[in-house]
Amino acid sequence: MSHDLLQILDAKGRKVGRAPRVKKDLLLRMFRAMVETRAFDERCMNLQRTGKIGFSVPNRGVEATSVGAAAALDPASDWIAPHYRDFGMLFFHGMSLERMFDNMFGNRDDVAKGRQMPVHFSFREPIPYLSISSPLGTQIPHAVGIAMAMKKRGEKGIALTSFGDGSTSTPGFHSGMNFAGVFGAPVVFLCQNNQWAISCPVEKQTASEDFAVKGEAYGVPGVRVDGNDVLAVYRAVSQAVKRARAGEGPTLVEAVTFRMGGHSTSDDPSRYVPPELFAEWEERDPIQRFEAWLCSEGLLEEGEAERIREEAERKMMEVSKVSEAKPRPPLATIFTDVYAEMPRHLERQMEECIHHHATRGEGVDEKGEFPL
Amino acid sequence: MSTTTAKRAGAKARELTLVQAVNDALRTIMREDPSVLVMGEDVGPKGGVFLATEGLTEEFGEERCFDTPLSEDGIVGCGVGLALNGMKPVCEIQFQDFIFPAFDQIVSEAAKMRYRSGGQYTVPMVIRTPYGGGIRGGLYHSQSGEAYFCHTPGLKVVVPSTPRDAKGLLIASILDPDPVIFLEPKALYRSFREEVPEGLYTEPLSTTREVRPGDAAVVFCYGAMVPVCKQAADRVSEARGVEVRVVDLRTLLPLDEDAVLDAARDSGRVVVVHEAPRFCGFGGEISALIAEHAVERMEAPVVRVTGFDTPFPNTLEHYYLPDARRVVDAIEKVLDF
Numbered sequence: 273m274s275h276d277l278l279q280i281l282d283a284k285g286r287k288v289g290r291a292p293r294v295k296k297d298l299l300l301r302m303f304r305a306m307v308e309t310r311a312f313d314e315r316c317m318n319l320q321r322t323g324k325i326g327f328s329v330p331n332r333g334v335e336a337t338s339v340g341a342a343a344a345l346d347p348a349s350d351w352i353a354p355h356y357r358d359f360g361m362l363f364f365h366g367m368s369l370e371r372m373f374d375n376m377f378g379n380r381d382d383v384a385k386g387r388q389m390p391v392h393f394s395f396r397e398p399i400p401y402l403s404i405s406s407p408l409g410t411q412i413p414h415a416v417g418i419a420m421a422m423k424k425r426g427e428k429g430i431a432l433t434s435f436g437d438g439s440t441s442t443p444g445f446h447s448g449m450n451f452a453g454v455f456g457a458p459v460v461f462l463c464q465n466n467q468w469a470i471s472c473p474v475e476k477q478t479a480s481e482d483f484a485v486k487g488e489a490y491g492v493p494g495v496r497v498d499g500n501d502v503l504a505v506y507r508a509v510s511q512a513v514k515r516a517r518a519g520e521g522p523t524l525v526e527a528v529t530f531r532m533g534g535h536s537t538s539d540d541p542s543r544y545v546p547p548e549l550f551a552e553w554e555e556r557d558p559i560q561r562f563e564a565w566l567c568s569e570g571l572l573e574e575g576e577a578e579r580i581r582e583e584a585e586r587k588m589m590e591v592s593k594v595s596e597a598k599p600r601p602p603l604a605t606i607f608t609d610v611y612a613e614m615p616r617h618l619e620r621q622m623e624e625c626i627h628h629h630a631t632r633g634e635g636v637d638e639k640g641e642f643p644l
Numbered sequence: 645m646s647t648t649t650a651k652r653a654g655a656k657a658r659e660l661t662l663v664q665a666v667n668d669a670l671r672t673i674m675r676e677d678p679s680v681l682v683m684g685e686d687v688g689p690k691g692g693v694f695l696a697t698e699g700l701t702e703e704f705g706e707e708r709c710f711d712t713p714l715s716e717d718g719i720v721g722c723g724v725g726l727a728l729n730g731m732k733p734v735c736e737i738q739f740q741d742f743i744f745p746a747f748d749q750i751v752s753e754a755a756k757m758r759y760r761s762g763g764q765y766t767v768p769m770v771i772r773t774p775y776g777g778g779i780r781g782g783l784y785h786s787q788s789g790e791a792y793f794c795h796t797p798g799l800k801v802v803v804p805s806t807p808r809d810a811k812g813l814l815i816a817s818i819l820d821p822d823p824v825i826f827l828e829p830k831a832l833y834r835s836f837r838e839e840v841p842e843g844l845y846t847e848p849l850s851t852t853r854e855v856r857p858g859d860a861a862v863v864f865c866y867g868a869m870v871p872v873c874k875q876a877a878d879r880v881s882e883a884r885g886v887e888v889r890v891v892d893l894r895t896l897l898p899l900d901e902d903a904v905l906d907a908a909r910d911s912g913r914v915v916v917v918h919e920a921p922r923f924c925g926f927g928g929e930i931s932a933l934i935a936e937h938a939v940e941r942m943e944a945p946v947v948r949v950t951g952f953d954t955p956f957p958n959t960l961e962h963y964y965l966p967d968a969r970r971v972v973d974a975i976e977k978v979l980d981f
Contacts, residue, residue, distance in 0.1 A: 351729070353725075382762070383761070383762045383764060384760055384761060384762040385762045387759060387760055387762070388760050392760070394760065394761040394762065394764055394765065395764070396764045396765075402728065402761075402765060403757060403760050403761035403764070403765055405752060405753060405760075407748055407752045407753075410721065410748060410749060410752060410753050412721070413717070413718055413721025413722045413724070413725060413749070414721060414722075414724050414725035414728060414753070415725060416721075416722050416725055417721070417722035417723060417724060417725015417726040417727070417728065417729070417731075417733075418725040418726070418728055418729040419725070420722060420725065420726055421725070421726050421729035421730055421731045422729065424681075424707055424731070425730075431725075443715075443717045443745065443748075444717065444721060446715075447713075447715045447717045447718030447721055447722075448718070448721065448722075450713050450715065450718060451712065451713060451715070451718045451721075451722050454712075454713055608763075609758050609759045609762060609763045610758070610759055610797050610798055611758070611798070611800075611821075611822050611898070612758070612766070612820075612821040612822055615850065615898030616898070616900075616901060616902065617898060617899070617901055618898075
């Protein structure tokens with residue numbers, strides 16, 4: 273059986289379903305987060321094209337899925353085990369923009385100390401946002417374990433894990449869904465079906481009619497939602513969160529969206545995505561759609577959207593310059609955090625490394641800092 | 645070389661086999677720390693295929709010792725999640741030969757989480773698994789995969805060879821803040837008993853244990869090869885009127901390199917023994933370490949006695965596994981060089 277697509281706003285922003293009862297503040301927060309997500313994405317693409325950063329992952333087009341889902345979570349109790357195309361979750365929860373850009377530059381203030389590629393974020397605050405891994409689907413069983421721990425301790429929290437359509441083919445999806453079903457873990461599986469796994473379209477990924485149906489075999493209910501409709505995503509994920517909190521177990525939410533760009537900055541989608549598909553999905557843009565509805569409801573005043581957009585773009589420019597100006601992490605950070613306590617063999621290797629570069633006059637002092 | 649230390653051990657001790665000592669370790673730490681969980685295939689009411697977890701579900705309930713679906717990737721992946729969120733999971737992989745579906749979770753996730761999150765997220769978990777030959781288990785119930793894990797920064801790799809160490813090292817591994825691969829020599833599970841201290845007793849990780857003193861040569865070994873090497877060293881020592889030292893490495897990663905180098909320098913004659921295949925095996929690392937740092941004190945080339953670079957055979961397994969005679973030959977070779 274295939275699943276109906278839950279939609280509240282159509283592509284033009286006209287209400288076609290029952291809107292969730294949400295306060296104006298929250299709606300505007302969602303809108304602002306979507307706009308900021310796009311502004312951040314555009315800034316990062318520019319930074320990459322001008323050679324300032326090495327890599328980015330386009331998020332254009334998937335903003336409603338990330339933000340709608342994030343808005344359903346309680347940062348005081350819930351966890352996110354994300355994938356890399358989910359900037360919007362951080363913007364909704366008010367993550368420090370400077371810390372995000374610090375990661376993009378891998379500088380001294382990057383919480384991961386420049387060890388990871390750009391966009392592989394990892395934050396504890398304002399909401400636990402688990403360190404992103406490049407191998408796909410590995411975060412899915414983590415979310416299940418995190419949720420199992422909450423259940424064992426009788427806590428109210430839930431874990432949400434997000435992943436793309438391609439990740440449904442990984443062992444992590446299978447084992448995560450299976451364990452969640454068996455143990456009744458309070459977890460929400462959010463499949464961001466953006467239709468492409470690098471160059472591989474969904475029909476080459478699965479013979480299933482859709483992704484939501486994959487839950488059935490694990491005893492996990494599946495729902496399918498228009499991923500470019502932030503209200504629909506918010507409703508579907510809120511219901512899944514409510515089920516999980518009530519002890520009713522996991523839910524799989526498939527959000528149907530479209531990746532309006534390449535897989536990453538190293539990818540050229542014009543080699544494999546038919547151009548008419550981009551044109552078609554441009555018409556379903558999640559931000560324009562939400563903006564049109566907010567205006568029609570009188571929730572956004574004339575010119576307000578433009579002010580929010582300009583403000584976001586200005587912030588991106590300002591903060592990225594702050595992060596860009598910071599120095600690299602010291603050499604010793606190659607060797608720290610491998611273990612809680614540094615073993616003797618790593619101490620030796622660290623001393624050798626710092627000594628080698630310091631004595632060759634490569635701009636490194638005896639502490640491994642880069643003063644020059 | 646560190647001497648063994650017993651922490652908070654009661655004066656009392658009990659005679660236990662190695663597998664009973666594993667069970668005692670789990671029971672002891674589970675009584676002490678409610679965040680310790682035991683999970684894996686058949687570890688629940690059945691008590692595990694080797695009975696290492698016998699009686700734990702009965703005492704601690706299904707919430708703390710539970711059967712999982714048959715999925716190593718799921719056991720370790722969910723174990724990582726539990727560890728990320730305040731629990732201390734002890735995951736059992738039924739045979740080390742079956743661990744490979746979980747390799748990605750171990751190598752890409754558990755081992756790297758602290759590093760890649762800048763210390764914000766950590767994975768205090770233990771993966772226990774029986775390894776090694778000697779039970780007529782053929783290709784897939786006999787392998788020694790320690791080298792795969794020793795090549796992964798962020799992991800600790802621990803291999804006990806006695807009941808006492810099995811308990812002390814397992815509790816220490818569970819209390820350790822980093823992920824530990826705990827390889828149990830299944831050939832020794834029930835081969836002998838020894839006195840094991842009662843209570844919360846630990847042995848320090850990253851230390852070696854002297855099995856037999858000596859100054860003529862030194863044999864480095866671990867796991868099920870320890871009694872084999874002890875027997876070989878006894879024979880050579882008696883026959884030649886010399887004393888051959890045997891050192892149980894017991895933690896392979898992070899290795900106590902200073903202890904290895906000191907022992908190598910003492911006699912300048914070294915044999916390394918393991919069941920695993922030779923090529924890129926742990927013996928190669930010991931040999932290279934000595935070549936780099938102690939070559940001026942060496943009287944003979946380092947000799948390795950290992951499994952062959954073949955899959956593990958069934959009928960002929962005792963020709964594959966190093967035995968006392970092969971180790972005797974190697975010791976004589978370094979003595980006579």
